[in-house]
Amino acid sequence: MIAMTSTHQIELAKKAGEHTHHFHGGLRLRHNKKISCRDPVEQPPLPKLLVVPLLQHAGDIAEPLVHVGDAVLKGQQIGQCQPCAAVHSPVSGIVDAIEERSMSHPSGQPGLCVLIRPDGREQWVKINPLDDWLDASPDKLIAHMQNCGLAGLGGAVFPTHAKMRDGRDRNTHTLILNGVECEPYISCDEMLMREQPDKIILGARILRRALGAERVIIAIEDQMGAVEKALTGSAEYAESENISVVKVPTIYPEGGERQLIQVLTGLEVPAGGRPSDLGLICQNVATAAAVADAVTEGRPLIERYVTVTGNGVSHPRNFRALFGTPVSHLVDQCGGYTDDVARLVVGGPMMGYPLDSDDAPVVKASNCLLALTHTDIAAPQPEMPCIRCGECARVCPAMLLPQQLQLQIKNELWEPAQAYGLSACIECGCCDYVCPSHIPLVDWFRFGKGELRKRVLENEATELARKRFESREARLLRIKQERAGKMARRKQMLKDKSTQQDRIRASIERAENKGRTKSHKHSNGTPDDT
């Protein structure tokens, strides 16, 4: 379903960032970000073993390119997946095993991981930066992003090259860099913007070039004073044109792509459509920094900023952690857990998912590791019947009717649920947060969305099976008819005496002719032989 947008809407979209607008609903939440922003970001010491999952992006699992016992170099590609993002080794060392391990996936299920024992030499593979990126074609830039394993670092890990190709093909005029980190506790993007503003702006210029866009808007929260100063004060910013930093009011879930676009342009991205319908492409600031690394330094994506925070760790802070680093290793660097730690969550308190064990690795999607205490998660209140208060509909940023949807999903009425816009749910958790009956609405919506996707896939498979069955039947019928036709012709020929006589005569003639030409050739050939 491709939604149509009018030229008027695109004109409005071009004015993105001139004024700020509002989106429906949302919540003002306590930030709790300061606790993890006190110390500068550091790289933790190398862990003893890195567990690098082969599924770190949205899409199919990558195929391993290495074998057990192989020596790998830092940055060497170890997993490939044609339409998705590549996977690289974060260290130099030896491949210890390729086996099923916990991979920090929301499912909690294990998946194929490459286990690498670092040799401590940190020897890089031969890197090939695109020094001439200013002259390189968008195709080349985008292909380079794919080879470097880039995926959206905001948390959805959608392969960057796929989004960029879509943007390039659809007349993108504005690139929006999303620095709005609206979920409580998470501060990795804020720290990145404070510490590496030049890299982000360089990345923005590269992304803009790959898209053929004119402008870049870097959206940050109005409470991020230090960030604005860092970005506008950077050398790269002074040299660049058409890059503006826009402050937007801090309302959760403003960091959502669709909500941010609505705040910047006043326009809604059509349901079932994409921001590129409006000529906009959103990328996370961390993705932009990774693009700068990949293009100007040739470094594939092997590390990211991670916030380790919450009341469950002694000294919350941010790290620049290699993918595959066990969560427990980072927690140790934070001074370990506090006594009353109860749960470990990947992501923020609103949208994050719990981890079963702290052996799970840091992956491309891990923006935050949140350790919650018993007081934080306080015994869940018993679920009560819906009282139809409508609070959930009031806060829903996608303007859905959560209570209605939940009833439909519970009764597995998939067509009405689809018609009521279940697919438009962004799973932000606002409805859960305000529900006075403590109904786990988002759990239902996640289940329902999964069911809808499953049904689409099943229908496709059914259609394919039908087509293949029908074409096979047609083929078998055709072969049968051809065979019958051949038999009939042969029978006819046998019956027809005169044609048979003709055929016999014709074959005798053919044989005689052959004999004649042979002897002719033979007599011609002899003089040559002597």
Next chain:
Amino acid sequence: MLISVLIISALGVAFGLGLGWAALRFHVDSDPVVERIDALLPQTQCGQCGYPGCRPYAEAISTEEADINQCPPGGDAGIRALADLLGREPKPLNPENGEETSKTVVLIDESRCIGCTLCIQACPVDAIVGAAKLMHTVIASECTGCNLCLPPCPVDCIDIIEAEKRPPRWHRPRPQAVLDGV
């Protein structure tokens, strides 16, 4: 008296011709009900219903030769959908046809395959590739799980496995409903 007889006869002839013409003009090759029934069947082409494929079963249902509860892969949901379409009472799956199971696919143990091509001929959806005396393999994404390739295999090198449900094919399970029906 004569006039009325003539008028009635004339009308009869006229309507008869009209109907005859309409029958030719609006002739449909296949019964549209068959299409609609076929659209509800899972297209596994497994033959558990006793017919050589989903479409023949759909034709049999439309002529009321077969009942609506003979399709194990479609399960209860399938029977309900058929009952809705045909305005009949849903009934439990006929145990003679088999049991409803979760989706499976088959896997050929390539080290044991002798390349006899018998399974290729048995596959109703052409989901097995291979050639005589060469290794065969199943295209898992196109396998419907009908298991028709199992009986002809002379070396029993085909196994039934669960269809992939792990990430990225995973999706969130149904939450525990504390207050079901509320």
